Amino acid sequence: METDVNIPSAEECAVQIYNCSGQKFEPETACDLWTKILQHKWVLSEKLGRDAGIKVACLDFIENIENLSEGQREEKIRLLKELGAQMVEPSLWETISETQPPKQIVNKRIILPLTESHLARKHGVVPPKTIIFFGPPGTGKTYFVRGIAGVLRWWYIEISPSTLMEQGEEHLGANLKYLMEKVRSLDEVVVFIDEFEEIAASRENASRIEKSITNEFLKQVPLLKKQDNKILLICATNHIRQLDSALLRPGRFDCIIPVGGLDEQSRRTILEHYLSETNRGETDMDRIIDLTVGFTPADIEYVFQTVRQVAFERELIQKEDYRVTTETLLEMIGNVTPTLTDEIVEQFQQDCERYTRY
Ligand SMILES: Nc1ncnc2c1ncn2[C@@H]1O[C@H](COP(=O)(O)OP(=O)(O)O)[C@@H](O)[C@H]1O
Ligand SMILES: [Mg+2]
Structure with missing residues (x-):
């Protein structure tokens, strides 16, 4: 639970809620609502295993929970927890x-x-x-x-x-x-x-x-x-x-x-997605895209898992910044059989x- 926050005034609560949700509330209502939203943020964050963010918590609270009575709200939270419900970004x-x-x-x-x-x-x-x-x-x-x-x-x-x-x-x-x-x-x-x-x-x-x-x-x-x-x-x-x-x-x-299967553009998007979380150097995207025909997102993810492991091990041994380049990627791509073979397609x-x- 939030403990280190200053207690905002009723007007500040109304402004916060307005900024998060675009909805206007009277200051007296907003104050009470804001406390519940903070509680809800905590519940959501627990479920997500990370900070849900005040905006998501606020929107979710106002849209889904605000109209319920106290008992209904508790029952709903209990049920969502039991079913392992999650909020996705x-x-x-x-x-x-x-x-x-x-x-x-x-x-x-x-x-x-x-x-x-x-x-x-x-x-x-x-x-x-x-x-x-x-x-x-x-x-x-x-x-x-x-x-x-x-x-x-x-x-x-x-x-x-x-x-x-x-x-x-x-x-x-x-x-x-x-x-x-x-x-x-x-x-x-x-x-x-x-x-x-x-x-x-x-x-x-x-x-x-x-x-x-x-x-x-x-x-x-x-x-x-x-x-x-x-x-x-x-x-x-x-x-x-x-x-x-x-x-x-x-x-x-x-x-x-x-x-x-993935077309060129979708492979590019997924490759960029994984590259952005990799210690990368120079990469020739067009070449990599050409060599990943028949790769599923799971295959691409696997390539990056092995590429990152290799980069980690090489830096451990060489003791200098190791950047993943076209060559590293090609090495690993060569070791992966694409899921989408002619027969499967x-x-x-x-x-x-x-x-x-x-
Ligand atoms: N568009 C995408 N961008 C990035 N990663 C993706 C994308 N689509 C799927 N993945 C990743 O590829 C892997 C396989 O996807 P998944 O949805 O589990 O496939 P399926 O359910 O069809 O077996 C997952 O780890 C997923 O995170
Ligand atoms: Mg699946």
């Missing part, structure tokens, strides 16, 4: 190149209908509630989901099949039901289910337990879609072919979106034709 979205698929689709189909809700309503555009991201591993599915939560300033809640299975596979269905019930009571949340094929696999040749889990999920989707509160359910899979066909039919998931293309819908 809105700036994460900006780190994704406009050309990296599916940024533009996500923007037009998911984000804008929610942020420009009046216009969307005028034209009868209904924002999607249930989405599948599919594509090869490491292409950025999780990164996109976090980006969406960040830019919407909604909570990010991740559900992984392995946590649902902690007490054994036979509890997965019940745990899923319990979690989805909790989630339905929240507002402004992005719920992310990773490795979705683990809980929604095809029921053909499936065991009794596997079938019951897929059935449970099929029951949960319409319940979620009926809700008026703002909830986005996003599921990701590397293996869309393994999903039960009933789930993929229109009506259950509003959008099925491919997350695939070919299969992904087929999946795109068969499943994509938005």
Whole structure:
């Protein structure tokens, strides 16, 4: 909790809140509100594991919490904590190149209908509630989901099949039901289910337990879609072919979106992103971009992990500033096999034709 701050006057509180949120409050209300915002900043920072910043805390408090009674507020915080809810930096979205698929689709189909809700309503555009991201591993599915939560300033809640299975596979269905019930009571949340094929696999040749889990999920989707509160359910899979066909039919998931390879511009953006956090010297970006065809964001990240380790070790030995150059990068790039081989790209293309819908 903040202890070393001077207690601001009521007018100062009103100004602070106005600066953070653009909303005006009477000084008497502002004073009380400011104390609660500072408390909320602490709660948020605890959850994030770092300083949430007063602006994010203020906006989140005013938008999501201010109208709740004391009891409701405590209950909501308890639930968000239980579900491991996080706030994601809105700036994460900006780190994704406009050309990296599916940024533009996500923007037009998911984000804008929610942020420009009046216009969307005028034209009868209904924002999607249930989405599948599919594509090869490491292409950025999780990164996109976090980006969406960040830019919407909604909570990010991740559900992984392995946590649902902690007490054994036979509890997965019940745990899923319990979690989805909790989630339905929240507002402004992005719920992310990773490795979705683990809980929604095809029921053909499936065991009794596997079938019951897929059935449970099929029951949960319409319940979620009926809700008026703002909830986005996003599921990701590397293996869309393994999903039960009933789930993929229109009506259950509003959008099925491919997350695939990077073009030159998106590789440039990601390379620059990682270079900016590396002790760099002269680098010939065009050459590096040419040599990273077929690399996923995960492959690029791995290149930098090894490059940084090597730089560290070389400086330890040589005892002088070691800068990562084109040569260092090329050495490491040569050791990495790109994830997107011709065969994987070919299969992904087929999946795109068969499943994509938005
Ligand atoms: N646009 C991007 N810029 C920087 N790093 C990215 C970007 N997209 C993905 N990454 C990084 O690449 C790695 C793989 O991304 P991830 O979202 O986990 O892939 P997937 O969920 O498809 O397997 C992660 O460590 C992520 O931080
Ligand atoms: Mg992932």
